[in-house]
Amino acid sequence: MTEATIPAQFSPPDAATAAPPPASGAPGAPGAPGSPAAPAAESRLAGIGRGLGRWAAALGAALVVFTVLLLAKGANPFTVYADVWTSTFTNTPSIEQIFVKAAPLLLGALAVVVPARAGLVNVGGEGQIVIGAVAAGGIALAFDDKLGGGLVVVLMVVAAMAAGAAWAGLAALLRLTVGINEAVSTLLMNYIALDILLYLIYSPWKDPDGTGQPTSAELADPAKLPYLGMSAVHVGFVFALIATAVVFVLLRYTTWGFRLRVIGGNPEAARRAGLPVALLLLSAMLVGGALAGLAGMVHFAGVEYKLRTGITTNFGYIAFLASWLARHNPLSVVVAALALAAITVAGDSLQLDAGLPAATVNILMGLVLIAVLGWTARRKSGGNAR
Amino acid sequence: MSTVTVEAPGGSTTTAEPLLSVTGFTKRFGEVLANSDVSFDVRPGEVHALIGENGAGKSTLLKLVYGMYKPDSGEMRVAGEKVAVGSPTQARALGIGMVFQDLRLVPAFTVTENYALALARSGVTIQARELSRRIAAASESYGLAVEPDALVRHLSIGERQRTEILKVLMTGARIVILDEPTSVLAPTEVDALFAMVSRLRAQGFGIVIVTHKLAEVRAIADRVTVLRGGRVVLAGTDPKPMTDAELVEAMVGQTVAALPAERPTVASEAPPALELVGVSALGDRGVTALHDVTLTVSPGEIVGVAGVAGSGQRELCEVAVGARPTSAGTVRVSGRELGRGGPTAGLTAGAVDVPEDPVNDAVVPTLTVLEHMALGHLRAFLRRIGLDWGRVGRHTSDINEKVQLRMAPPHRRVADLSGGNIQRVMLSRALGRDASLVVAAYPSRGLDIATTRRTQELLLARRADGAGLLVVSEDLDELMSVADRIAVFCAGRLTGVVPAATTNRQELGALMTGGVAVPAATPAAADPVPTAETAAADGTGDETATDAAAVAKDAQTGGEGS
Structure with a gap:
């Protein structure tokens, strides 16, 4: 072989033998029974390594593009990054802020994770968060000065989760009965949820003693979520971690989680295996909605204390990104939520210290998302012959 | 200098310069020797069948020839010229055309639009009318009936295959490789395909046909090469005088016993199944x-x-x-x-079933073989929370023991399995249970x-x-x-x-x-x-x-x- 050969573009079969119908004789393909487990473990490790490498590369690329934008804006990227670093990660209040913001983000992301397991796209986190906050607000208005502290918080949690579930459940029902795609219906219902909030805070629930701003009255102290120790982080973050653990166990170890995965992978196979597909889809959406509702309650009772127009600050959408960044893995979502929370907090200092417009942080977030999704996308495995 | 040894015992084929010849191809994937010193050639005007069991190395050989893999050693010649093929594009430029078993056509496009995708030269616009005329002309001259304006999704599988073959010919292929072309066809369509292949043979094309159906080999092939375990065990032989048993023995390496002829009647009081x-x-x-x-x-x-x-x-x-x-x-x-x-x-x-179309109807690509075994009989493995995976594992190994279908290991994701191996999972699941x-x-x-x-x-x-x-x-x-x-x-x-x-x-x-x-x-x-x-x-x-x-x-x- 004297000629220069051009490198083959295809990796060996183990990486990508997903040829759909009868591919005769892929070498090293299964067939051989009891092939040792060692190679699989090894390739899994290698896979994780590759995954991390790609993440790092993607983040790096996003930062490079962002640097160019900073330069175009006339800022010195090095001082900006240094300022952002010191103001975000080197002082306790900022770090606490990251955890405070991560709580609703994490819950909102889990609200995407669970339906995604069944192949559903829940873009309605924003609306479900609003509705959750509204429900918690309603309970608080009615009871916060009448009931003991613990009880009113429990009631608010229950009401918020139920309301979020109902809001998401509506979208699921629309899909199951008249076949409206849930990605569209959940998105549209976000606007309806916001309008409900606006109506309430402009008239029936408007704080009579307020300064003219359309807000509800501030929560009474028993209804406010307590802080963790001496910190400025409220217990909502603990709620979020508990929810993560519960979701992880539900999806990983229960029959319900397994069934959702089957539906997500192939609904027809699920139907033929005798699974109650409609019920499972509905349940996935209900659980997702409940988690988003809890996110709304946590942010409302932990930070805002008043229902106001911008109460969610787009947490629902950022959480959606977090779930996609984590590829809908309930554990990775914790990291993704913290990372996006950090970017949000860093965005505040970008705005304050570097004098950059508020939208800058959205650009950074978008860049990170596109880079990570683009770079970590697995090669699509096998379509269908027909 | 032709390095090809021709072992065909005369017959209908002439010993013309091969269109394509491969000498000593070796390809190793980690531990697996997928192709070991494989030599193979196709002459103009002949159909050369390539047969072998799953995993015998047929696909690897095709992918080496088509530039999808690079051989570890060995050389390839096209019309006597030594070549190194680094990509399918280069293979096509050399006149090697491949018709995949999952036909690569866009169902929502017309035939012409699909051809435009494959034949696209430089230029922004698709000269649809011009192209459609060329398709009609080619269809005429090769004797392959293809309707340029038909939507692909309205075509039967057989028609799609014909469309794909004509497309490959129009890209200038002289060597046409058909990868298990009959696996997707009804018997009637097989006849039509073979008639078409015969016409192409008469026009001097070199045709490689991959299959594992022996009747087809004898019906269409001038020569047959049998691969087993990555090696050539039978090189370029005329299949006509060979018996099924001989071909099977070459492929399997042992004789395969016939099914028992005697069928005792089974007495049963049970209601009709x-x-x-x-x-x-x-x-x-x-x-x-x-x-x-x-x-x-x-x-x-x-x-x-x-x-x-x-x-x-x-x-x-x-x-x-x-x-x-x-x-x-x-x-x-x-x-x-x-x-x-x-x-x-x-x-x-x-009731249990082996569905007609497992990939669409029964397989969840992201799940493992073990999880599919559980899915087939969920109720049997329920615990208080979740499934008893230990029991699923034991059940699976019992089934493997019983059915002996060499199912893929339990931890394998089904997305990574070939069609034949998916079928083994389906069969083991359905036939391993009472x-x-x-x-x-x-x-x-x-x-x-x-x-x-x-x-x-x-x-x-x-x-x-x-x-x-x-x-x-x-x-x-x-x-x-x-x-x-x-x-x-x-x-x-x-x-x-x-x-x-x-x-x-x-x-x-x-x-x-x-x-x-x-x-x-x-x-x-x-x-x-x-x-x-x-x-x-x-x-x-x-x-x-x-x-x-x-x-x-x-x-x-x-x-x-x-």
């Missing part, structure tokens, strides 16, 4: 695809189902396991009426010879256990050797039920075209055979009449064998 009474059902397009079918499968009986593709086999199988609602009639599995219970009712009553009704659609699809034989043994074993089996196959030989009775469908109607032992291809062919069984085949009075609902008079559903006419011919010539 499957009872269809006046069943009609709609197809996917909302048109009645199954008309008033009455059919019984007794315990300890195998009923084969024959018919031209699309005659209602799929709907029949789905109705039998509850996966498709009926529009009229009653379905009972082991005496339990399925009614509106759906697949759950079928499973509860004891189900009272087994509905198996094309059980041997994608399987090699030894596994096909093993599968047939398993069907017979389940029969001996007292299960009732409904087996759909396109291979009439398979049906005649496995089934007790054969139910023949035409255009969604049952046109006859004949005893497998006394029937023949002519009779089946006649029934497949909608004709009436010849008197000799009428079941004996003692036989508890339900009378077939003949569709002779009714004029509906004639759209398959032309297909059906062709199958009568097929029934005589024999489309395939195993």
Whole structure:
């Protein structure tokens, strides 16, 4: 072989033998029974390594593009990054802020994770968060000065989760009965949820003693979520971690989680295996909605204390990104939520210290998302012959 | 300097300069030697069959030739010139064309638009009219009927394949590689394909055809090369004088025993495994695809189902396991009426199936083999929370022990399995359990010879256990050797039920075209055979009449064998 050969573009079969119908004789393909487990473990490790490498590369690329934008804006990227670093990660209040913001983000992301397991796209986190906050607000208005502290918080949690579930459940029902795609219906219902909030805070629930701003009255102290120790982080973050653990166990170890995965992978196979597909889809959406509702309650009772127009600050959408960044893995979502929370907090200092417009942080977030999704996308495995 | 040794014993082929020759190709994937010192050549005007079991290295060889893999050693010549092919694009430039078994056409596009994708030169606009004229001209000159303006999704699989072949020819291919072209075709379409291949051979193309159906090899190939374990065990030999047994022995490395001829009758007091009474059902397009079918499968009986593709086999199988609602009639599995219970009712009553299209209907790509085993019988593995994976694992190894189908290891993701290996999972799952009704659609699809034989043994074993089996196959030989009775469908109607032992291809062919069984085949009075609902008079559903006419011919010539 004297000629220069051009490198083959295809990796060996183990990486990508997903040829759909009868591919005769892929070498090293299964067939051989009891092939040792060692190679699989090894390739899994290698896979994780590759995954991390790609993440790092993607983040790096996003930062490079962002640097160019900073330069175009006339800022010195090095001082900006240094300022952002010191103001975000080197002082306790900022770090606490990251955890405070991560709580609703994490819950909102889990609200995407669970339906995604069944192949559903829940873009309605924003609306479900609003509705959750509204429900918690309603309970608080009615009871916060009448009931003991613990009880009113429990009631608010229950009401918020139920309301979020109902809001998401509506979208699921629309899909199951008249076949409206849930990605569209959940998105549209976000606007309806916001309008409900606006109506309430402009008239029936408007704080009579307020300064003219359309807000509800501030929560009474028993209804406010307590802080963790001496910190400025409220217990909502603990709620979020508990929810993560519960979701992880539900999806990983229960029959319900397994069934959702089957539906997500192939609904027809699920139907033929005798699974109650409609019920499972509905349940996935209900659980997702409940988690988003809890996110709304946590942010409302932990930070805002008043229902106001911008109460969610787009947490629902950022959480959606977090779930996609984590590829809908309930554990990775914790990291993704913290990372996006950090970017949000860093965005505040970008705005304050570097004098950059508020939208800058959205650009950074978008860049990170596109880079990570683009770079970590697995090669699509096998379509269908027909 | 030709490095090719020609071992063909004369015959019809000439020893012209090979269009393509490969010498000493070796390709290793980690521990696996996928191709070891493989030599192979194709001459102009010949059909060279490449056969071998799953994993014998056929696909690797094709991918090496087509530039998808790079050989570790060995050389390749095209028309005598030494070449190194680094990519499919280079292979195409050298005149090597590949027709993949999953045809690479966009269903929503017209034929012309699909060709535009493949033939796109520089330039922004697609010269549709010009291209469509060129397609028509090429279609004329190669004798391959292709309609440039047809939407691909309206074409049958056979027509799509023809479209794809013409496309490959129009890219300038002189060497046409067909990768298991018959695996997706109905018997009639196989005949049409072979007629087409013969025309191309007459026009001087070199054709490589990959298959593992021996009857096809003998029907179309001038020479055959057999691969086993990555090595050439039979190089460029004329297959005509070889017997099936010889070819099988070359492929498998050992002789494969014939199925036992004796079939003890199985006495059973149990209710019929499957009872269809006046069943009609709609197809996917909302048109009645199954008309008033009455059919019984007794315990300890195998009923084969024959018919031209699309005659209602799929709907029949789905109705039998509850996966498709009926529009009229009653379905009972082991005496339990399925009614509106759906697949759950079928499973509860004891029905299992090997679906016609596992990838779309039964496989969850992201799940492992083990998880599929659990999915087939979820209720058996439930714990208080979650599933008892330990028990699933033991159940799976028990099944492996019992069925011996060499299923892929339990931790493998199904997305990474080939079609044949997916089929093994489906078969192991369905045949490894004590189900009272087994509905198996094309059980041997994608399987090699030894596994096909093993599968047939398993069907017979389940029969001996007292299960009732409904087996759909396109291979009439398979049906005649496995089934007790054969139910023949035409255009969604049952046109006859004949005893497998006394029937023949002519009779089946006649029934497949909608004709009436010849008197000799009428079941004996003692036989508890339900009378077939003949569709002779009714004029509906004639759209398959032309297909059906062709199958009568097929029934005589024999489309395939195993």
